[in-house]
Amino acid sequence: MLGVVLLFVGVILIVNGLTLAGRIEAKEAAVLNLLVGSLSAFAAVLGAIQASTPADFLAVGSGLLFAFTYLYVAGVHWFKLSGTGLGWYCLFVAITALPLSWDAYTLGELRMAGIWLVWSSLWLLFFVDLCTGVRVKRFLAPYTVVVGIVTCWIPGMLMLLARW
Template sequence: MGSVGLLYVGAVLFVNGLMLLGLVEGRAAAPINLFVGALQVLTPTLLIVGADGDRAQILAASGLYLFGFTYLYVGIGQLARLDSTGVGWFSLFVAVAAVGYSWANFTIAGDAAFGVIWLYWAFLWGLFFVLLGLKRDRIARFTGWVTVVQAWVTAAIPAFTLLTVGALPGWSAVALAVFGVVVFGALALATIPRRPGTEPAPAAQHRTGRTGAPAA
């Protein structure tokens, strides 16, 4: 069931990334955030209830709430036109928690691939904190592209692989680590303005400015 939820995390990240890039209007992205947010709250609840006290299963399911609460927060914020500061600072909490879940996957679960994936998510939610909580609009395009890429490489593709094959290949952890460093480094060079005073693109201003459009 967790893999099913992860598949749709890919869908909402993809839409939210396009929102940051100015291709999807904020309120139009709200329904998918609410749908997936509700799924990512229901899914871990069912998993935890069915775990019968198994600490490993409960630990694995507990991290899903971080996504569920983020997407519900985003969807409600878009519809109510709330300022993005709240979801931005919540993203800092998620980013710190994601580092902990990465450690747990490396050391307790012995799952290096998801250890790396949780580091991806820590990086992404850290960007959401800087963009939405600290209002650093100059990274809006970079964050949008990172979100789109992560929608596929950390969610949709791993979820489909787990659903069809049952496990990620042994080399995936190293491949993901190398891919992240190379691709995100290149995106940073290509999309972040060199001068701190440079104004963001108009689309980025619309996405993160007066409308308070959170993109996590």
Template sequence: MSGEPVSNVGLLYSAAALIINGLVLLGVVSGRAAAPFNLLVGSMQVIFPTVALIQAAGDTDAILSASSVYLFGFTYLYVGLNALTGASGEGLGWFSLFVTTCAVVFSLLEFLSGGFVYAVLWLFWGALWFLFFLMLAIQTKGIDRFSGWFTLLLGIFTVGVPGFLELAGGFPDTPLTGSIALGVGLILLLVSWVLGRAKRPDDAAHPAAA
């Protein structure tokens, strides 16, 4: 699943989509404004893996890599269509639970095949999708800003950076780099939680009633 050209190009555009969607959750960008890019990236990440599947000729590694890209592609398409149509997010939330489960399986497959970094990254991506499940399907309150920061930071450091390094051919996948990825991910989780709990200026201007 790691190291495939389709996956690597997809990582770069996934990074941009995650950053923009993080800004949507933080209230910086509107959902409708982000919808066209979600639809473009989602379409790309459905078309490219489909072409890869056609050309796979039974190569199980290529098929598995393409199948993982679909998870991102369908998510972005779902987000974009929901924003344009004004549909509620429950369906996307339950789909996110399905993707969370798939992410855990992909993480295990990566680990068993010696892919230490991507085993870690899939766990954090699964955690992000689980947050979407909590927000949209379960309607958990008070985690929007935490989820927004986590989406934005994961987009930069666990999707964008690996994508560039993979394309540049300088992304060693070893137990050491896997440990570094785990440490970075935990730091991003903590930073996102702290930033998500921090009060905004408008909170001070409009204090809650006693």
């Protein structure tokens, strides 16, 4: 299921990056954010139903970090909110992603450790952009697209092709 979710997280990061760059209207991006957030939440709920180990519940929790991110982005775009609340949520997720990266590293999952670090940096940059007054959109837009391709779309496809 992770490969499926990552595939769609990849596309939404690309769309969100293009939205930041002014290439896609925010309300259009809101629709796909709602769909991807809902898919991620559905996958997490399925995981919660089947969960029996701490690792299973960790996967559920980390999946919900993504689900709520995209559902929140959908709301910000659709209702034309400032995004300050989203920014603070992104800081929470950026900090939360650091021990997830460390955990993956200690388990010898070096690719996932690196991916979690990159995701943490992306969430941190969204916090900086939305909450600090420091405008980083010029960097953030292409960075979001690259992160979507390198950490989600490609790994998701490799997982689906059983090549990960």
